[in-house]
Amino acid sequence: MAPKVLVSDKLSETAVQIFRDRGIDVDFMPDLGKDKDKLAEIIGNYDGLAIRSATKVTPSLLEKADRLKVVGRAGIGTDNVDKDAASKKGVIVMNTPFGNMITTAEHAIAMMFAVARQLPEASASTHAGKWEKSKFMGVELTGKTLGVIGAGNIGGIVCDRARGLKMKVIAYDPFLSEEKAEKMGVEKVELEELLPRADFITLHVPLTDQTRNILSRENLEKTKKGVRVINCARGGLVDEEALADLLKSGHVAGAGFDVFSEEPAKENPLFNLPNVVCTPHLGASTTEAQENVALQVAEQMSNYLIDGAVENALNMPSMTAEEAKVMGPWVALSSHLGAFIGQMTDEPVKAINILYDGVVAEMNLAALNCSVIAGIMKKSNPDVNLVSAPVVAKERGIQISTTNQDKSGAFEGYIKVTVVTEKRERSVAGTVFSDGKPRFIQIKGINVDAEVGPHMLYTTNEDVPGIIGTLGGILGQAGANIANFTLGRASAGGEAIALLYLDEAPNDAALKALADTGKFRQIKPLVFDVV
CATH class of the missing domain: 3.30.1330.90 (D-3-phosphoglycerate dehydrogenase; domain 3)
Structure with missing residues (x-):
């Protein structure tokens, strides 16, 4: 049966067609994400769920998603998906971190220009019929020092664009190597050094326990007087109350914020302050980016459901x-x-x-x-x-x-796997032969060569004559056909093992008959998921 995907938010028809072209049965219901009750009612029919930000993937929704294997978020943020609940349910959560990188980086650069030249206020003043040319004295970006906090995918693009604007770029990122920094043409610094040197500071890190409030009141007070702060990454990275105070005091000359600690942001300490440019989380809001992430999520989900490929997963x-x-x-x-x-x-x-x-x-x-x-x-x-x-x-x-x-x-x-319990250690090893079939090659340190089948029987015994005959005779009488028979022993007369690949599971009568012989220390039927 073909995998079935539900698209519950607004994705492009081109993205939906990708699912169809890959042989996936897809239902396109772009407004369903807003109706959590209806979504919960039908989610059990689907293997995949493609979303943007309107659909909320909650623990209660996942409880009803018995078939669900993957949730794909068209975009980088997955705040609307409970990833812990998804992991426990066994559902992969994917996002599309690369589809909107350029768009978000460009928005940060645009914010820098807007704050440097006070463009929104100057525009509003001019629209009002005023001609306040002397009021809006700006600063150039050329020659200024840009402090980039987070030099990953988006931060790296910002670094590149800023260098093109003839800015001096310094970057703080614990994961940035000296070699990579040199290749990017930026100076790698610690945060303590970045704060007092930067004329502009832009943030490009995720919100984690380590980055939350990275620009705290204490850190903001360490910045250069006249600094301008840009945040197009995540709300919660900056102490907004402290920043508002420093803007009012004149220590910070301006700020550009696309993200806020609480969204939708109906009120905020930064609102209505002079030379603060605010936008409603528009970092990824371009026609190109929205199309790119939609196409990307459709490709990723299709690759997983058809080929088992896992791309940009957040929980595996x-x-x-x-x-x-x-x-x-x-x-x-x-x-x-x-x-x-x-x-x-x-x-x-x-x-x-x-x-x-x-x-x-x-x-x-x-x-x-x-x-x-x-x-x-x-x-x-x-x-x-x-x-x-x-x-x-x-x-x-x-x-x-x-x-x-x-x-x-x-x-x-x-590959060798060893399990440790309170009482013992137990190990098994295997390989893949040139025919592509997995084989067991060692059990409890004893070498074997056993093909893996759906139904197998494992026995241990003292290495004495007659074991093969006993196994074959009893299983034959029970109608259990042996497809493959593997023996191994530690030494002559020592511990020996047998691993039998059977056409069907041995019945209880056969297992009892083997036990009644008194020849076996252990008799264990095994089941494997063999395609």
């Missing part, structure tokens, strides 16, 4: 369509390894250790980790998936660690 590791093709067998293997060890483990898991060796060590390990964890968790929580598994593991206090190393064995690459 991204994996491009190209990576998905190459990694597909390894993702399946990591899931099978997790499922094997999860079904074998009855006591609470304390830690999961994952070793990647050879070619697989160069792949997207974050995505593979999620697959392993999901495989382990499925025994206790069948609804868990790659998105929700890490959340569940964290809630249970399970420690996750990974190691990657160069090729060290007989295989081009392999």
Whole structure:
């Protein structure tokens, strides 16, 4: 059955057509997002939900979204999506951080010009029939020092445009390397140095616990007298009350704000102050940007629903369509390894250790980790998936660690998963052969070569003659056909294991008959999700 997507906000017809062209069944209801009751009534019919800002994806909505796999936000902000609730539900949340980068950067530059030359006030005065030429004395941008807080995607574009305006650019960004700063033509500084040097300060960071109130009263008081402050990023980055006070005192010469701590902003300390330019969150509001993010979200959601590619996800590791093709067998293997060890483990898991060796060590390990964890968790929580598994593991206090190393064995690459409980450690390893099929290659340190099937039977025993005959005879009498039979042992006469790939699950009578022989220490039927 084709995936089904609901578009509940205003996206372009071109974006909607992208879903159709990819073979996705799409319902375009651009005003539905405003009707939360109607949306909740029908959301259970869809695999994907494409939105802008009108639709609110709340925990109560997600409770009814039993089929939902992905929410795509056409735009960068996802304040209208409860990402924690989505993660617990196993729903990927995507945004489109690149579609409106230029538009937002240009808005910041426009704000700088507007504040530097007092354009809105001068325009209003002239429209009123006044000719107050001497009142609106401005400043040039050329030669001024621009302090950029956050030199990522949008901040980087602002840096580039500002250099084109012959401004000196200094940037504070903990993630900006000296090499990258040099390549961008900017000076990397600490915030303490930026504040007293900058003639203009512009913010381009997300709102997090670390960035909230980054321009606090204390920091604003450290700025150069006559500074002008621009915020086209997120409300809450600047202490608006403190900024209003410093504007009134004359310490700050002007400000341009597109975002506010509370939106819609009906009232604000900055409103009606001289040389403060305010716009209603227009950073992404251009025809080009709105079209770009709509097309981008449709492409991303289609790529995920059709090919399994995860792009610009906020609650799980991204994996491009190209990576998905190459990694597909390894993702399946990591899931099978997790499922094997999860079904074998009855006591609470304390830690999961994952070793990647050879070619697989160069792949997207974050995505593979999620697959392993999901495989382990499925025994206790069948609804868990790659998105929700890490959340569940964290809630249970399970420690996750990974190691990657160069090729060290007989295989081009392999994955080894070890689970630690209060009582024991249990490990299993696997690889992908040239035919693209996952194989188990080691269980409890014993080498094997076992193809993975939907129904398998795992046994352990003392290495004595007659085990193969016993297994074959009892399973044959029960009508269970053996597709593949793998044996392994630690040493002659020591511990031995058998892993059987069966055409169907062994029935209770067969399992009891095997147990009654007294030859087996452990008998465990296993189930794997094999396509």
